[in-house]
Amino acid sequence: MLARDWYYNERRQIGLDSAVASIYDRHDDSDLRARAALTMLGVQRGWRVADIGCGHGVLACEAALLGAEVDAIDISPAMLALANIHARDCRVAIRTQPAGLLSFAYQPNSYDLIVSEFTLHHLPDFWKAVALSRIYHALKPGADFYLRDIVFVSMPDGRERDVEEWADFSIKNHDFERHSVITHMRDEYSTFGWVIERMLTEIGFTLVAVDYHAPLHGTYLLRKPKHGEQG
Numbered sequence: 001m002l003a004r005d006w007y008y009n010e011r012r013q014i015g016l017d018s019a020v021a022s023i024y025d026r027h028d029d030s031d032l033r034a035r036a037a038l039t040m041l042g043v044q045r046g047w048r049v050a051d052i053g054c055g056h057g058v059l060a061c062e063a064a065l066l067g068a069e070v071d072a073i074d075i076s077p078a079m080l081a082l083a084n085i086h087a088r089d090c091r092v093a094i095r096t097q098p099a100g101l102l103s104f105a106y107q108p109n110s111y112d113l114i115v116s117e118f119t120l121h122h123l124p125d126f127w128k129a130v131a132l133s134r135i136y137h138a139l140k141p142g143a144d145f146y147l148r149d150i151v152f153v154s155m156p157d158g159r160e161r162d163v164e165e166w167a168d169f170s171i172k173n174h175d176f177e178r179h180s181v182i183t184h185m186r187d188e189y190s191t192f193g194w195v196i197e198r199m200l201t202e203i204g205f206t207l208v209a210v211d212y213h214a215p216l217h218g219t220y221l222l223r224k225p226k227h228g229e230q231g
């Protein structure tokens with residue numbers, strides 16, 4: 001990709017949600033949850049897997065424990081340092097890459113699985129589509145992309161109720177503090193689930209499963225069609 005003076009600077013979001021990442025990581029069962037997801041996704045020994053926005057590297061290390069070759073990618077070197085410590089504790093090898101959704105290096109058609117959890121909301125919508133298109137090109141035909149994020153589930157007129165319900169739920173169940181919710185709403189770019197779905201299908205993904213659960217949580221299982229199949 002040519003360097004352009006108008007290209008989005010992903011690094012401006014570094015550190016914005018490290019508090020959020022540590023909250024996710026504080027779930028004692030985050031390794032079990034990651035393993036269950038990877039098992040559901042059928043991860044096999046020798047698969048090439050990328051976790052983009054890997055944070056503390058819990059899912060990346062679980063994939064490595066299942067025998068995958070893992071690229072743990074994050075825009076924040078501090079997060080990658082924590083991911084490396086986690087890998088050492090788990091006695092697995094992961095390949096860390098200090099890069100973002102818009103800049104990670106890849107060979108076209110090379111990954112068996114790409115995962116990105118609670119990271120896409122760092123990009124404005126135009127750049128989300130650019131990032132999703134890069135992920136599409138990085139996947140092998142027939143391979144899956146597993147995306148989870150904070151997304152709005154109602155139509156725009158329900159936004160205030162949505163956000164307040166999410167704030168209450170997160171503060172009660174995830175040790176969130178109110179300022180994390182405020183930062184998320186003011187400085188980050190969560191969008192509507194129907195916007196994300198349209199982006200994904202325009203890019204060519206097949207929506208295998210979509211689940212909106214808990215306030216503002218969206219989980220998407222996407223597949224890049226095999227050659228000759230319709231998206």
Ligand SMILES: C[S@@+](CC[C@H](N)C(=O)[O-])C[C@H]1O[C@@H](n2cnc3c(N)ncnc32)[C@H](O)[C@@H]1O
Pocket residue numbers: 010013014015017020021024025052053054055056073074075076079099100101102116117118119122123
């Ligand atoms: C909320 S944390 C989620 C971490 C982990 N995926 C999880 O679910 O626990 C978001 C992560 O995305 C990273 N990040 C922010 N902007 C990014 C970008 N443009 N590309 C890749 N990673 C980014 C942050 O450094 C942070 O580690």
